[in-house]
Amino acid sequence: MRSEDRFINRAGIGLRAASTAVLIFLHFPILLIFLYAFNTEEAAYTFPPPGLTSDWFGVLLNRNDFWSALGLSLLVALVSTMIAIVLGTLAALAIYRSKFFGRDAISLMIILPIALPGIVTGIALRSALNLSGLNFSFWTIVIGHATFCVVTVYNNVVARLRRTNYSQVEASMDLGASIWQTFRYVILPNIATALLAGGMLSFALSFDEVIVTTFTAGQQQTLPIWIFSQLQRPRDRPVTNVAALFVVATTLIPILLAYRFTRESSET
Amino acid sequence: MDGKSVAVSLVNVRRYFGEVKAVDNVSLDVYDGEFFSMLGPSGSGKTTCLRLVAGFERASGGQILLHGTDVSGVPPYDRDVNTVFQDYALFPHMTVGDNVAYGLMIKKVPWAEREQRVVEMLELVRLSGMENRKPSQLSGGQRQRVALARALVNRPSVLLLDEPLGALDLKLRQQMQIELKNIQQQVGITFIYVTHDQEEALTMSDRLAVFNHGRIEQVGSPAEVYERPATTFVAGFVGTSNVIDASVARQIVGEAATISIRPEKIHLSAPDALVPPESYSIHGTVQDVVYLGMYTRYLVELETSPRAHLAVMQQNLETTSMDVLTIRGKRVQLIWRRDFTRTLQRTEIVEESGV
Numbered sequence: 001m002r003s004e005d006r007f008i009n010r011a012g013i014g015l016r017a018a019s020t021a022v023l024i025f026l027h028f029p030i031l032l033i034f035l036y037a038f039n040t041e042e043a044a045y046t047f048p049p050p051g052l053t054s055d056w057f058g059v060l061l062n063r064n065d066f067w068s069a070l071g072l073s074l075l076v077a078l079v080s081t082m083i084a085i086v087l088g089t090l091a092a093l094a095i096y097r098s099k100f101f102g103r104d105a106i107s108l109m110i111i112l113p114i115a116l117p118g119i120v121t122g123i124a125l126r127s128a129l130n131l132s133g134l135n136f137s138f139w140t141i142v143i144g145h146a147t148f149c150v151v152t153v154y155n156n157v158v159a160r161l162r163r164t165n166y167s168q169v170e171a172s173m174d175l176g177a178s179i180w181q182t183f184r185y186v187i188l189p190n191i192a193t194a195l196l197a198g199g200m201l202s203f204a205l206s207f208d209e210v211i212v213t214t215f216t217a218g219q220q221q222t223l224p225i226w227i228f229s230q231l232q233r234p235r236d237r238p239v240t241n242v243a244a245l246f247v248v249a250t251t252l253i254p255i256l257l258a259y260r261f262t263r264e265s266s267e268t
Numbered sequence: 269m270d271g272k273s274v275a276v277s278l279v280n281v282r283r284y285f286g287e288v289k290a291v292d293n294v295s296l297d298v299y300d301g302e303f304f305s306m307l308g309p310s311g312s313g314k315t316t317c318l319r320l321v322a323g324f325e326r327a328s329g330g331q332i333l334l335h336g337t338d339v340s341g342v343p344p345y346d347r348d349v350n351t352v353f354q355d356y357a358l359f360p361h362m363t364v365g366d367n368v369a370y371g372l373m374i375k376k377v378p379w380a381e382r383e384q385r386v387v388e389m390l391e392l393v394r395l396s397g398m399e400n401r402k403p404s405q406l407s408g409g410q411r412q413r414v415a416l417a418r419a420l421v422n423r424p425s426v427l428l429l430d431e432p433l434g435a436l437d438l439k440l441r442q443q444m445q446i447e448l449k450n451i452q453q454q455v456g457i458t459f460i461y462v463t464h465d466q467e468e469a470l471t472m473s474d475r476l477a478v479f480n481h482g483r484i485e486q487v488g489s490p491a492e493v494y495e496r497p498a499t500t501f502v503a504g505f506v507g508t509s510n511v512i513d514a515s516v517a518r519q520i521v522g523e524a525a526t527i528s529i530r531p532e533k534i535h536l537s538a539p540d541a542l543v544p545p546e547s548y549s550i551h552g553t554v555q556d557v558v559y560l561g562m563y564t565r566y567l568v569e570l571e572t573s574p575r576a577h578l579a580v581m582q583q584n585l586e587t588t589s590m591d592v593l594t595i596r597g598k599r600v601q602l603i604w605r606r607d608f609t610r611t612l613q614r615t616e617i618v619e620e621s622g623v
């Protein structure tokens with residue numbers, strides 16, 4: 001960058017102070033969660049904490065209900081992501097380049113679940129499941145999560161396909177490759193990182209989802225719902241903070257990886 | 269062309285997109301080993317014709333024969349033709365070597381033979397040693413050669429080229445024209461070449477077809493098409509031509525027909541110059557002079573019909589830019605041989621790029 005460009009791009013002191021303040025406002029509460037995970041006080045949130053301890057980790061790790069909630073959340077996230085990858089890719093390929101009546105409407109309908117408030121999706125799913133006579137179970141949670149997980153995969157793949165030259169597909173067929181061979185050798189390598197990124201985002205979304213889950217779960221508790229139910233109880237507050245640390249770690253890592261993947265591929 | 273077998277044959281081929289007749293009843297024979305060009309402005313149906321032969325488009329009617337076999341319902345991967353795409357369409361995630369080997373890999377050609385044919389092919393297109401580069405590391409001209417090698421390595425019976433030099437700059441394009449022609453003669457494969465550049469088509473082709481509005485206006489060798497244009501469109505699109513209306517033509521040749529005369533065939537002479545036998549002549553006033561270095565272009569207004577103009581090209585053999593400018597406004601006589609005049613079928617007149 002030339003020096004005069006840098007001069008033009010330099011922000012005023014007020015703007016810089018304001019943006020710093022906003023960033024602190026956004027992230028300070030999260031730091032508090034980390035801090036209170038080590039709090040010696042068990043019920044109230046006083047600042048600063050009277051003392052620090054790592055005992056709550058031990059308490060949490062001995063709680064069976066925590067482990068089953070964590071296990072359920074991981075499994076739901078994994079299965080809904082798998083479904084999302086298959087359905088999202090198929091939907092993206094169908095929309096890509098083909099022009100048919102109602103194409104834009106279908107595209108909108110695929111994206112809608114993520115735009116609609118979770119509570120609307122949740123109520124709608126609950127009444128639909130009731131009507132169809134399905135019992136609320138692991139699979140109803142997965143169905144609920146898949147509705148918005150498909151969107152993240154679909155969006156990523158559609159964006160990548162738009163940047164992929166369709167003549168590559170024609171070239172592959174011209175060189176003798178069948179439709180499946182073309183998918184395997186040309187389309188898949190082109191969309192691989194987009195699939196990975198979409199999949200990771202979808203995993204993270206599913207893992208910390210609360211609203212839709214409350215409407216589609218039966219007796220099962222996913223980790224976010226478990227944390228929520230713990231908050232109703234006055235004691236053992238720091239335990240929930242420790243659990244929150246797990247959630248942050250489990251969702252942050254895939255999101256960071258997804259960010260890396262999409263950035264790397266857009267550079268080439 | 270007796271004794272030559274037909275490689276590709278289009279019989280009354282039509283391709284409609286809704287109301288638009290992209291290809292409107294085209295019939296055409298391309299012979300084995302020929303360098304055949306499809307020339308026309310954008311939207312004239314030449315690329316659609318090529319895509320019909322490749323199998324990317326399905327004809328709305330008519331037949332497409334490859335060596336006598338109807339391939340109308342055959343998908344692209346089962347046709348013995350390969351395509352060089354306008355945007356090259358290289359696979360960005362593969363190396364140059366893997367790109368070229370792609371068709372052979374799909375056909376399960378043994379590894380050793382695959383390797384050898386890729387090396388040979390890269391040598392042919394002068395890219396030896398580039399096997400491990402990625403397409404993004406190559407220049408436009410090099411990508412073009414990879415695309416050519418990737419298609420030719422399969423030894424197709426016909427190679428289709430869709431404006432392959434369109435994205436290259438002028439110098440590189442002229443160099444690649446000669447190279448492409450050499451490669452075609454070396455491998456002996458039929459080339460069908462789509463271009464909107466009439467100079468390119470004239471330089472490279474054995475024969476060419478001039479497309480307009482989804483129809484073929486004329487098929488012939490470059491010399492035939494240039495010297496004896498069949499229609500007003502061809503006269504204006506291939507090179508430039510003076511297309512003369514029937515009313516004006518009656519005064520010159522004594523017959524009411526649309527005629528054309530190439531600007532370089534006309535002699536700019538003194539008003540009292542002697543007209544040689546078997547020649548036409550007409551008087552006019554030089555209205556405009558454009559000095560083009562090697563040539564000068566004159567626009568002459570005809571005396572008998574003041575709204576009609578003839579363009580004249582004269583090589584600057586003994587004139588300089590100063591000399592030619594003094595001619596402006598002078599009275600002159602235009603003289604040309606009778607046999608250079610063509611009677612044209614009236615189609616569409618291409619807008620003169622003008623003075």
